[in-house]
Amino acid sequence: MTVFSERMKNLTPYVPGEQPQNRKYIKLNTNENPYPPSPGVESFLKDFSGQSELLRLYPDPQSSQLRRAIADYYNLKEENVFVGNGSDEVLAMTFFSFFDSGRGKLLFPTETYSFYPVYCNFYGIDFQRVELRDDFTIDIEDYLPAETPCGIILTNPNAPTGIALPLSEIRRLLESSNPDRVIVIDEAYIDFGGESAVSLIGEFPNLLVVQTFSKSRSLAGLRLGFAMGNEELIKALTTAKDSFNSYPADRIAQNLGEIAINDKEYFGTTVEKIVETRNDFSLTLEEQGWTVLPSSANFVFAKHPEIPGQELYSSLKEEGILVRWFDKKGISDFIRITIGLPQEMDALLEALKRVEAQRR
Numbered sequence: 001m002t003v004f005s006e007r008m009k010n011l012t013p014y015v016p017g018e019q020p021q022n023r024k025y026i027k028l029n030t031n032e033n034p035y036p037p038s039p040g041v042e043s044f045l046k047d048f049s050g051q052s053e054l055l056r057l058y059p060d061p062q063s064s065q066l067r068r069a070i071a072d073y074y075n076l077k078e079e080n081v082f083v084g085n086g087s088d089e090v091l092a093m094t095f096f097s098f099f100d101s102g103r104g105k106l107l108f109p110t111e112t113y114s115f116y117p118v119y120c121n122f123y124g125i126d127f128q129r130v131e132l133r134d135d136f137t138i139d140i141e142d143y144l145p146a147e148t149p150c151g152i153i154l155t156n157p158n159a160p161t162g163i164a165l166p167l168s169e170i171r172r173l174l175e176s177s178n179p180d181r182v183i184v185i186d187e188a189y190i191d192f193g194g195e196s197a198v199s200l201i202g203e204f205p206n207l208l209v210v211q212t213f214s215k216s217r218s219l220a221g222l223r224l225g226f227a228m229g230n231e232e233l234i235k236a237l238t239t240a241k242d243s244f245n246s247y248p249a250d251r252i253a254q255n256l257g258e259i260a261i262n263d264k265e266y267f268g269t270t271v272e273k274i275v276e277t278r279n280d281f282s283l284t285l286e287e288q289g290w291t292v293l294p295s296s297a298n299f300v301f302a303k304h305p306e307i308p309g310q311e312l313y314s315s316l317k318e319e320g321i322l323v324r325w326f327d328k329k330g331i332s333d334f335i336r337i338t339i340g341l342p343q344e345m346d347a348l349l350e351a352l353k354r355v356e357a358q359r360r
């Protein structure tokens with residue numbers, strides 16, 4: 001076929017975790033939340049029935065009310081908040097707005113969210129991966145090279161390791177950074193145990209913090225993400241958005257996002273439950289001889305004492321349990337297990353016993 005643009009020929013798409021539509025699995029592979037969203041979400045949807053007339057009209061292109069709710073939550077101003085169709089889209093706008101070749105390379109760790117190199121490929125941004133330490137932690141020293149990078153992006157807590165970087169380290173990075181280069185902290189999992197860098201926004205105009213409603217707020221199916229930073233950064237993101245899609249967050253999403261962010265109590269309870277399940281589950285795995293990286297997220301990255309990652313992944317899938325395995329040097333012995341309900345983690349442990357027994 002010759003219908004494709006030159007740009008199209010070089011694309012390598014991101015491969016998301018499986019979302020099987022046929023068989024019912026215990027899904028511990030894409031870090032979704034096992035608890036439903038805020039009860040207010042359900043009530044809104046019930047009341048909305050009969051009001052579909054409202055969908056006749058376009059939503060607020062600036063998502064002002066939702067942005068104000070997010071700003072209130074973090075003690076910021078509406079001007080410091082940008083909203084998009086999932087944080088993946090917010091990241092796409094971020095890469096477009098702040099990173100380009102000709103001003104150095106974008107730095108990110110070897111093991112991190114695998115969408116970053118995909119955006120780089122999409123926009124033609126040069127990048128350099130930085131090795132983690134042997135214990136899978138990030139060494140901030142490695143991000144202070146003599147040659148100025150075009151930007152830096154770190155996931156905190158990192159994925160798929162789950163390991164959090166202390167706020168003092170992020171501050172150190174920002175203090176030694178070139179103020180003309182944007183530092184992005186992707187905080188998709190921050191609510192499960194990390195320290196948010198939002199508190200540093202006033203001090204560092206080149207800091208952009210990205211978060212999502214998909215994980216800690218149980219709304220992966222809704223598609224809502226946001227970025228927080230200096231007003232000038234947010235203006236740039238808005239210009240990019242308005243050059244691509246003026247209405248990334250639909251009317252229902254804007255309403256539900258506001259309800260979810262305002263329900264602090266429900267949010268606190270569910271996050272706490274997940275953290276407790278994670279800590280119990282990690283301990284159990286360790287007692288059974290696994291290597292478990294210290295997680296501050298809603299998943300654990302762990303290595304069985306004998307069974308290779310790929311085999312574990314397939315055997316568990318046969319048992320009706322989905323986990324994530326990465327076919328990548330250095331981490332292929334590990335599997336990433338999302339923290340589900342306590343009974344789902346128990347089911348996984350039971351399935352593991354069967355898998356282990358079959359091998360003997």
Ligand SMILES: *Cc1c(COP(=O)(O)O)cnc(C)c1O
Pocket residue numbers: 085086087088089113155159186188211212213214220223224225
């Ligand atoms: C899940 C995830 C995202 C994407 O979240 P969406 O808001 O659902 O698009 C972004 N970054 C990281 C590190 C993630 O794990």
